[in-house]
């Protein structure tokens with residue numbers, strides 16, 4: 321069963337003009353968000369994106385933009401409490417990520 | 418860590434090699450260590466030293482694998498390199514697994530380039546490939562690494578158990594090898610940790626229950642014991658049943674799925690213990706919130722939730738949690754007077 325998270329929340333942008341269809345994003349995305357069609361990457365289903373940022377850092381042509389972050393409740397809560405960016409607290413909570 | 422079999426320094430036949438040989442078999446200590454890590458015992462100190470390691474007798478044409486220095490990840494890698502001569506570069510990720518460390522950036526381009534340099538791996542090989550686990554991709558920029566070190570990052574399979582197939586397949590990833598899954602079994606192995614972590618706050622809740630049931634409510638011990646059982650049942654629902662049932666619970670929001678599970682749980686308890694659906698209103702108002710929160714917390718262990726989504730859930734559920742719990746307190750007070 322394919323599990324999907326909330327509808328229309330993932331912040332992922334693809335600039336087709338910059339894309340060369342190199343296929344790197346297809347390679348690194350853990351949720352098969354992209355396919356290459358006619359020498360351009362296309363986003364198949366944005367709701368599958370977990371904002372890991374892998375596609376953005378590995379796109380050699382700067383065609384992708386993601387709000388990279390951890391989808392982790394305790395990180396979000398901690399971030400809200402301390403007023404800092406949510407980061408993963410894996411060093412002290414094992415369950416995180 | 419004492420008895421770690423992966424750090425046996427042995428003289429080896431490779432000339433000029435600063436690599437440490439590792440075994441590909443698991444010792445009993447490794448197995449115990451993994452079990453302890455799952456149950457969250459002494460997990461923090463579970464790391465190995467960064468550096469160059471090798472399995473078998475690698476030569477200039479052997480593959481180079483990149484790993485984090487979280488011992489459990491490293492162990493899984495070396496186990497799956499059984500029978501393969503290879504180099505392993507272990508990055509310093511502060512003992513955190515590849516996936517998490519890549520998110521933080523400690524498993525990252527800078528650290529990789531630094532370790533390529535420090536291990537002088539380029540002197541050991543006559544090709545230019547390094548195999549990075551695909552889960553490390555959020556931290557590594559392949560084209561940056563190429564620019565700065567001259568080496569080509571090849572993304573390997575998500576699961577180390579696919580490494581042999583990957584090598585046989587000419588280092589080509591199949592669709593199956595690169596998808597992150599979250600199967601029933603994968604969710605289930607997380608539950609001991611989740612449950613143990615949730616116990617952290619139980620003394621606080623027990624004191625609260627004692628205050629409400631015995632001191633203020635002047636109920637008998639029997640009520641108190643029942644409440645304790647219901648409380649631990651709720652922890653179990655949120656940390657064990659929830660992960661197990663995740664795809665079968667309706668809606669996409671973890672908090673909402675969890676609330677429904679909590680409702681099912683408390684209604685079941687009420688039917689069994691009180692022979693009525695609503696039973697105790699205070700339970701109905703508070704227990705599903707507890708289960709919902711624990712479930713929401715499971716986003717941290719899931720493999721498909723996004724930061725924006727998790728933030729959105731919090732924004733919506735926090736006020737509702739507050740209203741529900743406050744109503745519970747009001748009902749409680751009304752019952753007293």
Ligand code: SF4
Nearest residue numbers: 339340342343345379
């Ligand atoms: S990595 Fe960038 S350039 Fe390459 S296909 Fe994907 S979006 Fe296009």
Ligand code: SF4
Nearest residue numbers: 349369370372373375
């Ligand atoms: S951010 Fe991660 S999950 Fe989202 S599209 Fe990019 S690689 Fe895929």
